[in-house]
Amino acid sequence: MCVYGFMFQINAEFKRVTTMPLQSKFISQIDLHSASLLRVFEKRSGQQGQKLRDMAAMMTDDIDAGREAIIKALCIYLNEDPEDLVQEYMDLTDANTLGAIEGTTVGIYVIRETPNSEVSDVGVIIEGQVALQDLETVALAAAMLFGLFYTLNMSYPSKLRYTFEVIQKLIMELDAAELSGKAQSLN
Template identity: 70%
Template sequence: MVLEVSECGNARPALQFFQINAEFKHITTMPLQSRFLSQLDLLSEGLLRVFAKRSGEQGKKLKDMMTDDIDAGRESLIKGLCIYLNENPDILVQEYMDMTEATALSAIEKTTVGIYITRETPGNDFSDVGIIIKGVVVLQDLDNVAVATALLFGLFYSLNMRYPSQLRYTFEVIPKVVMELDVTQLSRKAQSLKTKLLQ
């Protein structure tokens, strides 16, 4: 089974989850979503320790975003990984708050690749997490940012898509350090992070 981006946008969410997870398992022989979440949880203590050693503006950003809530904590770890690797987490995860649906759709259409979040605000009880590829929402109604990140990675992997250059280190660390898929030929940044996690 080979997934196409056009298929992702037309399928029902439950089918999309199944297709992405099944294709990833077919290619790698490992489950996608459960593996990503369990590995992220396993590495969380080490990542927090590494993040805590950062100083300056980057260190302050990393400290300010940490939380005890498990879903928000996973989201913070993913965003923290971007910050630690000197990449902008707002490119990966875009939050739309206090926007009309038309304004949000306009912003989504300008997005090449990423995860979007609409959060509940006073007077607006709607919230959603989804994935955008080439300005099109291909998945929506996801549980949280961590699940969306796993599925976005699975889409990249299954569709053999090129990772966005602004997030190249984040998308190097996810498969090679978090998922432990291919640990050869790490960049200096990824190798440095892996070494610090093992200390």
């Protein structure tokens, strides 16, 4: 099945379960909350504050890069490693890259020709397999990954549970009755 067919199925199932569109809601909510999240991130000090400032500095006029930076900064703020969510590689056919993907339970991969070049591929990894590829942005991949977790009623990975809780309850405004302490600090 082509990537668009699979994305259509994820979007359709998410809408059936929640009555809201996945992709457009996720992207618009990230955009809506970006400024307030940046203000919260700026208040952090120490090593975590420096990492958040470095991530905020990566936000340029490129809106897709800005969304990616917000998602990664959210991981940092919640004391989770953004590399557990987004892994960057130079060559998808390289044996080391394939080994890393096979060892990944869930995540997003980004392929670049050189370290600071444009993205050539973005995809979703589930259970060591590339489940989706040829996605346009990390934000879209994050939306699809969240949609899979939510519609299949899967548990969030322990290394990223707070990030996905914030995406679910604060960004997507789903089942927001009970929030963990970490999520409440962003509310």
